[in-house]
Amino acid sequence: MGYGGVAVGGDVSYYQQMIDSITDYEVIRLDENGVICSWHPGAERLTGYTASEIVGRPVSVFYLPEDIAAGRLEQELRTAVEKGRCETEGYRVRKDGSRFWAAVSVTPIRERDGSMVGYVKIARDLSERREQQLAALAVEQMLDAITDYEVIRLDAQGYVRSWSPGAQRLKGFAVEEVLGHHVSMFYTEEDVRAGLAEREMGIAARQERFEGEGWRVRKDGSRFWATVTLSPIRDEGGELIGFVKVARDLTERREQEQLLARQRDEILELSTPVIQVWDKVLVLPLIGTLDSLRAARLTEGLLERIARDQAEVVIMDISGVPAIDTDVAQHLLKTVEAARLMGTVSVLSGVRPETAQAIVHLGIELGTLRSRNTLRDALQLALRLVAGADRDTVDA
């Protein structure tokens, strides 16, 4: 037997029986021009051709037209002759025109004197493995395409088993700096001491998911506010084999939220000013639309000021309020009543004609609330009240 060649002498029928018993592979012989000379059940199973249909036809019937045009068949045969063997993978065509991914090996057959008599071609259907490869590749590329998130895999003990460009972008670590390291390297010192990473994984394992937010550390030591999701990975038997960790940098959003809250507070502060116009007299000029948040803030701020300044009279000027609905009116009256319980008299001023109509049509009970047309009149009343005239007799 020569190197890499296949014996052609000896008892051929034994070899044929051997080959016929191989059903997962196609093992056929070609002549030196690439014409098929032998066939067997494994080949029929793979390609769909019977022996009578295929023997005598060129092997090129299995190739895609574009591969033939590219001269791949000739190239493979030439390589086999030159190197003693040619192994390739690629799409081949069945009898019904469908394609399959084949691993093909072509080996030349030589006479004892070394002259070429043909080839042995062994092929196997690897479509399934190819599909899995493509799927895995797609997943990998998908993960790599996610750059706003960190998507990584941990083993059951929390050691990093995969890294992604998103993770690198987020944390600054290159893949070789983190693989095999424990996930706690991304946690702050306090959290490491508190065993936070282990606790999060414990929750994820028990509840099939963990979601949380917290400070994490970048390679350069800087902190960022991250939202983290941990999901367990299990094998077929349900055994925990690791975790998928998805993290995102929320620092910017958090800062924006805080800024927004601060600005809202400032605006509320500005929108509900309380002015002390006289000893023991406060004026609350209301401007713009009152929503419930603003109204609540207004009540709180006003009562605090009453307590601080020991104000006896409060003038609420609503000339700058475009419209008063039931909620706002009720809220104003509650404020008046709360101020009264503290011992302070309230005077309303600047009620517009349409507001007066609205309040009465809404059926809101005004009680003993005094009202004056203008802030000037209201102030006069307030001064008389403070001057000691009895508050129950001063009225008009």
Added chain:
Amino acid sequence: MPEDVPIIRMGPNLLVALQGNLDDTTVEQIERAVTGEVARTQATGTLIDVSGLSIVDSFVARVLARLVAMIRLLGAEATIVGLQPAVAITLVELGVPMGHVRTALNAEQGMARLRGSRDEPDR
């Protein structure tokens, strides 16, 4: 609340300073002590200072309203002083009826109001 309810006499008026927590027993003590003292001294006015109460809820508010009604029945004027902002808001939100109860910011102002209102025909 201590055993003895602190009641201070200031001329024709009384100042009752409520402190700490009110429960059923202390409320009874207070009502007994205040009504007894108003009757004994023939006081014309009574100030109830609530700034020392740790909690003012609807129970305490009802107690206060009751106390005011008792004092009025004895022919004296009653004023509640020293209600804190948070308490005032809570009472209004709870809808506790305190409409007829007179109030003042502090004891001084309360005294001035008691003096001014005494001789009014409608009171």
